[in-house]
Amino acid sequence: MGDPVEHSLSPAMHNAAFRELGMDCAYHPFRVTPGELGDAIKGANALGFGGLNVTVPHKEHTLDFVEADELSLQIGAVNTIDFKDGIKGYNTDGFGAEKALTEKGIPIKDANISIVGAGGAAKSIAFHFSNLGANIDIFNRTPQRAEQLAHVIGGQGHGLDVLVGSLENCDILINTTTVGMHPNVSGSVATREQLHLELAVFDIVYNPLKTKLLQEAEAAGATTIDGVGMLVHQGAESFRIWTGREPPVETMRKAVLEGLACRC
Numbered sequence: 001m002g003d004p005v006e007h008s009l010s011p012a013m014h015n016a017a018f019r020e021l022g023m024d025c026a027y028h029p030f031r032v033t034p035g036e037l038g039d040a041i042k043g044a045n046a047l048g049f050g051g052l053n054v055t056v057p058h059k060e061h062t063l064d065f066v067e068a069d070e071l072s073l074q075i076g077a078v079n080t081i082d083f084k085d086g087i088k089g090y091n092t093d094g095f096g097a098e099k100a101l102t103e104k105g106i107p108i109k110d111a112n113i114s115i116v117g118a119g120g121a122a123k124s125i126a127f128h129f130s131n132l133g134a135n136i137d138i139f140n141r142t143p144q145r146a147e148q149l150a151h152v153i154g155g156q157g158h159g160l161d162v163l164v165g166s167l168e169n170c171d172i173l174i175n176t177t178t179v180g181m182h183p184n185v186s187g188s189v190a191t192r193e194q195l196h197l198e199l200a201v202f203d204i205v206y207n208p209l210k211t212k213l214l215q216e217a218e219a220a221g222a223t224t225i226d227g228v229g230m231l232v233h234q235g236a237e238s239f240r241i242w243t244g245r246e247p248p249v250e251t252m253r254k255a256v257l258e259g260l261a262c263r264c
């Protein structure tokens with residue numbers, strides 16, 4: 001459920017997973033306006049739905065209608081609802097980001113991580129990674145939002161203007177902002193001269209797949225991680241919650257990449 005929702009890659013990703021496992025299930029996008037969110041969640045439960053994903057702009061408001069687990073309460077946002085035992089809320093976004101890094105062999109515990117942005121995506125990653133034992137700095141265009149988020153996770157908050165000076169001691173740089181996202185593809189939060197070989201640079205943007213930031217990172221010799229892994233793994237974790245089955249991650253990734261290729 002989202003608004004808008006028509007460009008979501010999740011239906012293709014989950015339906016490919018159901019087909020692969022021979023499950024008689026379907027994943028369908030529903031456009032739901034904010035005023036109808038509560039009725040839509042209760043209605044889906046009454047109709048016997050297996051579960052829901054909720055996306056922009058409903059992730060925060062969903063907390064009013066579900067029994068949220070500890071992590072989604074911390075984050076203040078839900079992206080997955082399960083109806084097996086009441087109406088339970090979860091947030092799998094941070095888990096998706098974790099798997100996107102660990103599948104590339106990049107450890108999170110004790111890493112010095114600079115997160116750019118302080119919106120919903122940054123929050124999900126910051127709480128999850130803080131729980132995993134990372135040292136986190138938040139950098140944001142509006143410094144007060146960075147400081148607020150940093151305060152609750154026990155990290156440091158800064159303005160975006162001091163990001164560059166801090167990268168020397170950074171292990172992982174994560175962009176959670178829309179800088180570099182279609183149609184403003186020439187935007188980047190750092191240039192190649194500001195990045196270095198030992199850095200892993202993770203851009204959660206997947207449209208385009210290789211953002212300007214990742215191009216700059218590649219030129220600097222840094223390890224790069226695009227946004228597809230996070231999208232696939234947050235979906236895979238939702239799939240696991242709903243079905244109890246091991247998600248066919250590579251099938252899901254293939255469906256997402258095909259969906260992205262169709263858009264070009």
Ligand code: ATR
Binds near residue numbers: 122141142178
């Ligand atoms: P999401 O839930 O997807 O994270 P959001 O809550 O709207 O989206 O947050 C967007 C983030 O991108 C914010 O950190 C925003 O910075 P501000 O808090 O200053 O608004 C950041 N952002 C968006 N456009 C930006 C730009 N052109 N330059 C720098 N940061 C930008």
